[in-house]
Amino acid sequence: MNRNEIRDVLLEIIADIDEEADFAGLDDHKPLRDQLDLDSMDFLDIVMELRKRYKLQIPEDEYPELATLSSCVNYLEPKLRHI
Amino acid sequence: MTAMTTPSTTERIVITGVGLAAPGADSLATFRANLLAGKSGVSTIDLRYMGTHPAGLCSFDETKYRKKRENKRGTRAGCIGVYCAGEALADAGINASIYDPARTGIYVGLTEHGTVETENEVYNIGQYDYNVDYWTHHHNPRTVLNNPAGEITMTFGITGPHYSIGAACAAGNAALIQGVQMLRLGEVDLALCGGLSECVGSFGIFASFRAQGALAEHADPSKASRPFDLQRNGIVIAEGGCLFTLERLDQALARNAKIYGEICGYAINSDARDFVLPYGPRQRECMHLALARAGMQPEEITIINTHATGTKQGDIEECQAIRETFASSMGKSTWVNNTKSHIGHAMGAAGVLELAGNLPAFQDNLVHPTINLDDPDPACDLPGLVRHTPKELSQVDAILNNSFGMLGINSVLIVKRFLA
Numbered sequence: 001m002n003r004n005e006i007r008d009v010l011l012e013i014i015a016d017i018d019e020e021a022d023f024a025g026l027d028d029h030k031p032l033r034d035q036l037d038l039d040s041m042d043f044l045d046i047v048m049e050l051r052k053r054y055k056l057q058i059p060e061d062e063y064p065e066l067a068t069l070s071s072c073v074n075y076l077e078p079k080l081r082h083i
Numbered sequence: 084m085t086a087m088t089t090p091s092t093t094e095r096i097v098i099t100g101v102g103l104a105a106p107g108a109d110s111l112a113t114f115r116a117n118l119l120a121g122k123s124g125v126s127t128i129d130l131r132y133m134g135t136h137p138a139g140l141c142s143f144d145e146t147k148y149r150k151k152r153e154n155k156r157g158t159r160a161g162c163i164g165v166y167c168a169g170e171a172l173a174d175a176g177i178n179a180s181i182y183d184p185a186r187t188g189i190y191v192g193l194t195e196h197g198t199v200e201t202e203n204e205v206y207n208i209g210q211y212d213y214n215v216d217y218w219t220h221h222h223n224p225r226t227v228l229n230n231p232a233g234e235i236t237m238t239f240g241i242t243g244p245h246y247s248i249g250a251a252c253a254a255g256n257a258a259l260i261q262g263v264q265m266l267r268l269g270e271v272d273l274a275l276c277g278g279l280s281e282c283v284g285s286f287g288i289f290a291s292f293r294a295q296g297a298l299a300e301h302a303d304p305s306k307a308s309r310p311f312d313l314q315r316n317g318i319v320i321a322e323g324g325c326l327f328t329l330e331r332l333d334q335a336l337a338r339n340a341k342i343y344g345e346i347c348g349y350a351i352n353s354d355a356r357d358f359v360l361p362y363g364p365r366q367r368e369c370m371h372l373a374l375a376r377a378g379m380q381p382e383e384i385t386i387i388n389t390h391a392t393g394t395k396q397g398d399i400e401e402c403q404a405i406r407e408t409f410a411s412s413m414g415k416s417t418w419v420n421n422t423k424s425h426i427g428h429a430m431g432a433a434g435v436l437e438l439a440g441n442l443p444a445f446q447d448n449l450v451h452p453t454i455n456l457d458d459p460d461p462a463c464d465l466p467g468l469v470r471h472t473p474k475e476l477s478q479v480d481a482i483l484n485n486s487f488g489m490l491g492i493n494s495v496l497i498v499k500r501f502l503a
Contacts, residue, residue, distance in 0.1 A: 018152045041156065044220045052217065 139321025251488025
């Protein structure tokens, strides 16, 4: 998967959590929680979905890597490059 | 029993709003129309491991009071509860400017909770070789026993007490009794109470009734729920919910509220003898206790809404208890019906849905019929049992609602026509 594909997957997962999520004007470098109606349980949903789809185990101390869309992609790119 | 004293208007508790989701109905008006028309709400469900069985399923506007994402995060019982709560509050014309949300209590009767969610999660991790890393973080908030009531508080910003009452299939009545008591104690000013059931989502509940020989089967699902009929062969499991707004009479009158009826008597007792088998003599005692609390004689009850579920022994036990209690008035001033014949057994919601379905009788003076009673079991013979078509009376003064459950819990609620 390339960076764009990873970004699309993340948006797809978020849209599945909240179908009313508005991605227009989303700044990839600002925290997702400041821009979308997401709470800590939603982030755990994202982690779980990545685990189910790609068998990715994200350690709890690495959750901060998921703060922004670009940090998510940076973090996931090496893990999903071969998928 | 001590002698009755006339309760004051702060001790008199009235029903001022009804919100419900029943098989085949998403409002009291539709529910009542179905009951009077003898229209069954039972269909079928195709359930994991179980195949297709008769079941009572509800269809209502699930996003009327909260978003789809909240329904996804929460439980089916929570979803039904939020809808029922919103409908009850709207029906009663109550908002936060009328009653302080901190002085509002939510008391929800549940037969069980968490079975559906646990089964689903076990199935889910089965797809991942039972690796518990795939067990959802939503499991605990979904399965704590206050879940449905708690989901209601979050949607409506109600900050008073909320909790569940576990009382098997007597739970709906038990929650109403809790509401009455909390209002009388002055703990709250508004009680939102009733019962909810999401049981149709659990293969285990179906399988357990089947193992017990108590799961109804019929080629035509609308005919599967048939209490008192010789061909009855068990329970039709249903989902559903019904919540009432209860208020002290003085406050209801002060705000000129619509009053459905007054809860004037109640009782709960225990058989103390068997895990599943009902026991008529204790049910009779329970009815006598409720009548005594209401200061009423048996002949003053106009409608007995039976608990009967369509099991062989359960129906017979209740009929015997009713015959002994109402020997002098049945078929004269007292009439009997059964709501489960229309909607199946909504478990924790059963008692309150069945009460709600009969409340309009205070206005239309009709006793809704028992359906599917084509070949009455002589052992269930009850003079005054209304079947096939509604019975019109000159006036309905009081409804006695029976609701019994496993582990031998019996509950009786008496609601009378409101007279100032």
